[in-house]
Amino acid sequence: MIVIAIANQKGGVGKTTSAINIATAMAASGWRTLLIDLDPQGNASTGVGVGAAQRDMSSYDVLVDEIAIDDCVMTSSIPGLDLLPATVDLSGAEVELVGVEDRTHRLRKALASHQGHDICFIDCPPSLGLLTLNALCAADTLLVPLQCEFFALEGLSQLLQTVEQVQQRFNPDLGIIGIALTMFDRRNRLTDQVSDDVRECLGDLVFEAVIPRNVRLSEAPSHGLPALIYDHSCPGSRAYMALARELIGRLPEERKAA
Ligand code: ADP
Ligand code: MG
Numbered sequence: 001m002i003v004i005a006i007a008n009q010k011g012g013v014g015k016t017t018s019a020i021n022i023a024t025a026m027a028a029s030g031w032r033t034l035l036i037d038l039d040p041q042g043n044a045s046t047g048v049g050v051g052a053a054q055r056d057m058s059s060y061d062v063l064v065d066e067i068a069i070d071d072c073v074m075t076s077s078i079p080g081l082d083l084l085p086a087t088v089d090l091s092g093a094e095v096e097l098v099g100v101e102d103r104t105h106r107l108r109k110a111l112a113s114h115q116g117h118d119i120c121f122i123d124c125p126p127s128l129g130l131l132t133l134n135a136l137c138a139a140d141t142l143l144v145p146l147q148c149e150f151f152a153l154e155g156l157s158q159l160l161q162t163v164e165q166v167q168q169r170f171n172p173d174l175g176i177i178g179i180a181l182t183m184f185d186r187r188n189r190l191t192d193q194v195s196d197d198v199r200e201c202l203g204d205l206v207f208e209a210v211i212p213r214n215v216r217l218s219e220a221p222s223h224g225l226p227a228l229i230y231d232h233s234c235p236g237s238r239a240y241m242a243l244a245r246e247l248i249g250r251l252p253e254e255r256k257a258a
Contacts, residue, residue, distance in 0.1 A: 005143070034121070056072075
Protein backbone atom coordinates (compact mmCIF):
# COMPACT_ATOMS: atom_id res chain seq x y z
CA MET A 1 0.00 0.00 0.00
CA ILE A 2 1.18 3.51 -0.76
CA VAL A 3 0.22 6.26 1.69
CA ILE A 4 -0.27 9.82 0.47
CA ALA A 5 -0.84 12.70 2.89
CA ILE A 6 -2.73 15.68 1.51
CA ALA A 7 -1.49 18.60 3.55
CA ASN A 8 -1.17 22.35 3.69
CA GLN A 9 -1.43 24.23 6.97
CA LYS A 10 -3.65 26.86 5.34
CA GLY A 11 -7.38 26.30 5.52
CA GLY A 12 -9.64 26.50 2.51
CA VAL A 13 -7.01 25.68 -0.13
CA GLY A 14 -8.72 22.56 -1.46
CA LYS A 15 -7.20 19.75 0.64
CA THR A 16 -10.48 18.03 1.37
CA THR A 17 -11.90 18.56 -2.11
CA SER A 18 -8.71 17.12 -3.57
CA ALA A 19 -8.66 14.18 -1.15
CA ILE A 20 -12.26 13.25 -1.94
CA ASN A 21 -12.01 13.55 -5.70
CA ILE A 22 -8.56 12.04 -6.20
CA ALA A 23 -9.51 9.11 -3.96
CA THR A 24 -12.70 8.65 -5.97
CA ALA A 25 -10.77 8.71 -9.25
CA MET A 26 -8.35 6.09 -7.93
CA ALA A 27 -11.20 3.86 -6.75
CA ALA A 28 -12.85 4.21 -10.16
CA SER A 29 -9.59 3.04 -11.76
CA GLY A 30 -9.70 -0.16 -9.74
CA TRP A 31 -7.42 0.75 -6.84
CA ARG A 32 -8.68 -0.45 -3.48
CA THR A 33 -8.65 2.95 -1.86
CA LEU A 34 -8.74 4.06 1.77
CA LEU A 35 -9.51 7.65 2.69
CA ILE A 36 -8.46 8.69 6.18
CA ASP A 37 -10.20 11.76 7.56
CA LEU A 38 -7.79 13.41 9.99
CA ASP A 39 -9.64 16.73 10.29
CA PRO A 40 -12.01 17.05 13.28
CA GLN A 41 -14.37 18.95 10.97
CA GLY A 42 -15.04 15.68 9.19
CA ASN A 43 -15.67 17.24 5.79
CA ALA A 44 -14.02 14.40 3.91
CA SER A 45 -16.32 11.94 5.67
CA THR A 46 -19.43 13.96 4.79
CA GLY A 47 -18.17 14.41 1.25
CA VAL A 48 -18.12 10.66 0.57
CA GLY A 49 -21.61 10.20 1.95
CA VAL A 50 -20.92 9.38 5.61
CA GLY A 51 -22.80 11.92 7.72
CA ALA A 52 -21.96 12.55 11.38
CA ALA A 53 -24.80 10.32 12.61
CA GLN A 54 -23.48 7.33 10.65
CA ARG A 55 -19.97 7.50 12.09
CA ASP A 56 -19.07 5.14 14.87
CA MET A 57 -15.41 4.25 15.28
CA SER A 58 -13.08 6.87 13.86
CA SER A 59 -9.54 8.11 13.39
CA TYR A 60 -9.72 9.27 17.03
CA ASP A 61 -10.04 5.66 18.20
CA VAL A 62 -7.06 4.64 16.07
CA LEU A 63 -4.85 7.47 17.33
CA VAL A 64 -5.83 7.70 20.97
CA ASP A 65 -6.97 4.17 21.87
CA GLU A 66 -4.85 2.25 19.33
CA ILE A 67 -7.83 0.41 17.88
CA ALA A 68 -6.96 -1.40 14.64
CA ILE A 69 -7.84 0.50 11.48
CA ASP A 70 -9.80 -2.50 10.23
CA ASP A 71 -12.18 -2.21 13.18
CA CYS A 72 -12.93 1.43 12.38
CA VAL A 73 -13.12 1.50 8.58
CA MET A 74 -16.52 1.95 6.90
CA THR A 75 -17.63 1.61 3.32
CA SER A 76 -18.42 4.93 1.65
CA SER A 77 -21.10 5.66 -0.92
CA ILE A 78 -18.48 5.08 -3.62
CA PRO A 79 -17.63 1.53 -4.74
CA GLY A 80 -13.99 0.67 -4.03
CA LEU A 81 -13.54 3.57 -1.61
CA ASP A 82 -13.42 2.91 2.14
CA LEU A 83 -13.34 5.55 4.83
CA LEU A 84 -11.76 5.93 8.23
CA PRO A 85 -14.04 8.77 9.35
CA ALA A 86 -13.30 11.68 11.67
CA THR A 87 -15.48 12.65 14.60
CA VAL A 88 -15.45 15.87 16.62
CA ASP A 89 -13.61 14.22 19.53
CA LEU A 90 -10.55 14.22 17.25
CA SER A 91 -10.11 17.89 18.17
CA GLY A 92 -9.14 16.72 21.68
CA ALA A 93 -6.64 14.15 20.46
CA GLU A 94 -3.70 16.56 20.31
CA VAL A 95 -4.14 17.33 24.01
CA GLU A 96 -4.85 13.75 25.03
CA LEU A 97 -1.67 12.55 23.34
CA VAL A 98 0.60 15.23 24.84
CA GLY A 99 2.36 12.97 27.33
CA VAL A 100 2.42 9.90 25.11
CA GLU A 101 5.86 8.87 23.96
CA ASP A 102 4.97 7.54 20.50
CA ARG A 103 2.41 10.30 19.85
CA THR A 104 3.83 11.22 16.44
CA HIS A 105 3.83 7.60 15.27
CA ARG A 106 0.38 6.35 16.22
CA LEU A 107 -0.95 6.45 12.66
CA ARG A 108 2.23 5.02 11.17
CA LYS A 109 2.03 2.06 13.55
CA ALA A 110 -1.63 1.48 12.77
CA LEU A 111 -1.00 1.55 9.02
CA ALA A 112 2.03 -0.75 9.24
CA SER A 113 -0.16 -3.73 10.07
CA HIS A 114 -3.04 -2.71 7.82
CA GLN A 115 -3.86 -4.75 4.74
CA GLY A 116 -6.56 -4.79 2.11
CA HIS A 117 -6.02 -1.45 0.37
CA ASP A 118 -3.67 -0.52 -2.46
CA ILE A 119 -3.56 3.18 -1.77
CA CYS A 120 -4.41 5.43 1.15
CA PHE A 121 -5.06 9.19 1.19
CA ILE A 122 -4.92 11.18 4.42
CA ASP A 123 -6.92 14.41 4.54
CA CYS A 124 -5.05 16.63 7.01
CA PRO A 125 -6.41 19.46 9.16
CA PRO A 126 -5.34 23.07 8.50
CA SER A 127 -2.42 23.20 10.91
CA LEU A 128 1.01 21.70 11.39
CA GLY A 129 0.05 20.21 14.76
CA LEU A 130 0.21 16.66 15.99
CA LEU A 131 -2.49 15.34 13.66
CA THR A 132 -0.68 16.53 10.54
CA LEU A 133 2.59 15.33 12.06
CA ASN A 134 1.08 11.86 12.42
CA ALA A 135 0.11 11.98 8.76
CA LEU A 136 3.59 13.08 7.67
CA CYS A 137 5.21 10.34 9.74
CA ALA A 138 2.87 7.72 8.30
CA ALA A 139 3.06 8.82 4.67
CA ASP A 140 5.28 7.62 1.85
CA THR A 141 4.71 10.90 0.11
CA LEU A 142 2.93 14.21 0.27
CA LEU A 143 0.54 15.93 -2.11
CA VAL A 144 0.20 19.68 -1.52
CA PRO A 145 -2.82 21.58 -2.82
CA LEU A 146 -1.84 25.19 -3.38
CA GLN A 147 -4.40 27.91 -3.93
CA CYS A 148 -3.34 30.37 -6.62
CA GLU A 149 -3.24 33.47 -4.43
CA PHE A 150 -0.73 36.05 -3.33
CA PHE A 151 0.70 34.45 -0.16
CA ALA A 152 0.71 30.92 -1.54
CA LEU A 153 4.49 30.58 -1.81
CA GLU A 154 5.10 31.92 1.70
CA GLY A 155 2.83 29.33 3.25
CA LEU A 156 4.49 26.68 1.13
CA SER A 157 7.98 27.44 2.41
CA GLN A 158 6.76 26.93 5.97
CA LEU A 159 5.30 23.57 4.99
CA LEU A 160 8.49 22.52 3.20
CA GLN A 161 10.47 23.38 6.33
CA THR A 162 8.26 21.10 8.37
CA VAL A 163 8.68 18.35 5.80
CA GLU A 164 12.44 18.71 6.11
CA GLN A 165 12.23 18.44 9.89
CA VAL A 166 10.05 15.35 9.63
CA GLN A 167 12.54 13.83 7.19
CA GLN A 168 15.42 14.52 9.56
CA ARG A 169 13.75 13.37 12.75
CA PHE A 170 11.09 10.82 11.96
CA ASN A 171 10.57 9.74 8.37
CA PRO A 172 13.67 10.03 6.13
CA ASP A 173 11.82 8.49 3.17
CA LEU A 174 9.00 11.05 3.08
CA GLY A 175 8.73 12.38 -0.48
CA ILE A 176 6.68 15.05 -2.19
CA ILE A 177 4.75 13.57 -5.08
CA GLY A 178 3.52 16.91 -6.33
CA ILE A 179 1.93 20.28 -5.85
CA ALA A 180 -1.56 20.75 -7.22
CA LEU A 181 -2.67 24.26 -8.14
CA THR A 182 -6.27 24.73 -7.03
CA MET A 183 -9.07 27.26 -7.50
CA PHE A 184 -7.45 28.59 -10.63
CA ASP A 185 -9.40 31.44 -12.21
CA ARG A 186 -8.46 32.20 -15.78
CA ARG A 187 -10.10 35.62 -15.66
CA ASN A 188 -7.99 36.72 -12.70
CA ARG A 189 -4.55 37.92 -13.73
CA LEU A 190 -3.20 37.47 -10.22
CA THR A 191 -3.87 33.71 -10.22
CA ASP A 192 -2.13 33.50 -13.58
CA GLN A 193 0.87 35.33 -12.15
CA VAL A 194 0.95 33.13 -9.04
CA SER A 195 0.77 29.97 -11.10
CA ASP A 196 3.68 31.19 -13.28
CA ASP A 197 5.73 32.05 -10.17
CA VAL A 198 5.03 28.69 -8.55
CA ARG A 199 6.05 26.81 -11.70
CA GLU A 200 9.18 28.87 -12.05
CA CYS A 201 10.10 28.22 -8.44
CA LEU A 202 9.16 24.55 -8.17
CA GLY A 203 9.34 23.29 -11.72
CA ASP A 204 8.24 19.72 -12.38
CA LEU A 205 7.03 19.27 -8.83
CA VAL A 206 3.89 21.13 -9.90
CA PHE A 207 1.31 18.92 -11.61
CA GLU A 208 0.40 19.89 -15.19
CA ALA A 209 -3.27 19.50 -14.36
CA VAL A 210 -4.66 22.65 -12.76
CA ILE A 211 -7.91 22.59 -10.78
CA PRO A 212 -10.16 25.45 -11.89
CA ARG A 213 -12.46 27.36 -9.60
CA ASN A 214 -15.71 25.55 -10.33
CA VAL A 215 -18.94 25.86 -8.38
CA ARG A 216 -19.81 22.20 -9.02
CA LEU A 217 -16.87 21.21 -6.82
CA SER A 218 -18.30 23.17 -3.91
CA GLU A 219 -21.90 22.02 -4.47
CA ALA A 220 -21.15 18.31 -4.51
CA PRO A 221 -20.45 17.83 -0.75
CA SER A 222 -23.94 19.02 0.20
CA HIS A 223 -25.23 16.02 -1.76
CA GLY A 224 -22.84 13.67 0.06
CA LEU A 225 -21.12 12.93 -3.22
CA PRO A 226 -17.71 13.61 -4.73
CA ALA A 227 -17.95 16.03 -7.65
CA LEU A 228 -16.59 13.22 -9.81
CA ILE A 229 -19.88 11.38 -9.27
CA TYR A 230 -22.21 14.35 -8.78
CA ASP A 231 -21.20 15.78 -12.16
CA HIS A 232 -18.43 13.79 -13.79
CA SER A 233 -18.14 16.05 -16.82
CA CYS A 234 -17.85 19.45 -15.12
CA PRO A 235 -14.49 21.20 -15.54
CA GLY A 236 -13.52 20.51 -11.92
CA SER A 237 -14.15 16.77 -12.24
CA ARG A 238 -12.25 16.58 -15.51
CA ALA A 239 -9.32 18.36 -13.91
CA TYR A 240 -9.28 15.96 -10.96
CA MET A 241 -9.35 12.98 -13.34
CA ALA A 242 -6.36 14.42 -15.19
CA LEU A 243 -4.60 15.02 -11.88
CA ALA A 244 -5.23 11.43 -10.77
CA ARG A 245 -3.80 10.11 -14.06
CA GLU A 246 -0.70 12.21 -13.53
CA LEU A 247 -0.45 11.02 -9.95
CA ILE A 248 -0.58 7.37 -11.05
CA GLY A 249 2.21 8.15 -13.52
CA ARG A 250 4.35 9.45 -10.67
CA LEU A 251 3.85 6.48 -8.34
CA PRO A 252 6.86 4.19 -8.05
CA GLU A 253 6.49 1.32 -10.55
CA GLU A 254 6.85 -1.44 -7.97
CA ARG A 255 4.03 0.02 -5.89
CA LYS A 256 1.47 0.03 -8.69
CA ALA A 257 0.04 -3.19 -7.40
CA ALA A 258 -3.58 -2.57 -8.35
P1 ADP B 1 -9.42 22.67 2.84
O1 ADP B 1 -9.70 21.21 3.07
O2 ADP B 1 -8.01 22.93 2.40
O3 ADP B 1 -9.82 23.51 4.00
P2 ADP B 1 -11.67 22.56 1.02
O4 ADP B 1 -11.39 21.49 0.03
O5 ADP B 1 -12.60 22.23 2.14
O6 ADP B 1 -10.31 23.15 1.59
O7 ADP B 1 -12.20 23.82 0.21
C1 ADP B 1 -12.63 25.00 0.89
C2 ADP B 1 -13.94 25.48 0.27
O8 ADP B 1 -13.76 25.81 -1.10
C3 ADP B 1 -15.03 24.41 0.29
O9 ADP B 1 -16.26 25.04 0.48
C4 ADP B 1 -14.94 23.78 -1.09
O10 ADP B 1 -16.18 23.24 -1.49
C5 ADP B 1 -14.53 24.97 -1.95
N1 ADP B 1 -13.69 24.57 -3.08
C6 ADP B 1 -12.59 23.76 -3.05
N2 ADP B 1 -12.03 23.68 -4.26
C7 ADP B 1 -12.78 24.43 -5.08
C8 ADP B 1 -12.70 24.77 -6.49
N3 ADP B 1 -11.72 24.29 -7.26
N4 ADP B 1 -13.66 25.58 -6.99
C9 ADP B 1 -14.64 26.08 -6.21
N5 ADP B 1 -14.77 25.81 -4.91
C10 ADP B 1 -13.85 25.01 -4.33
MG1 MG C 1 -10.28 20.22 4.82
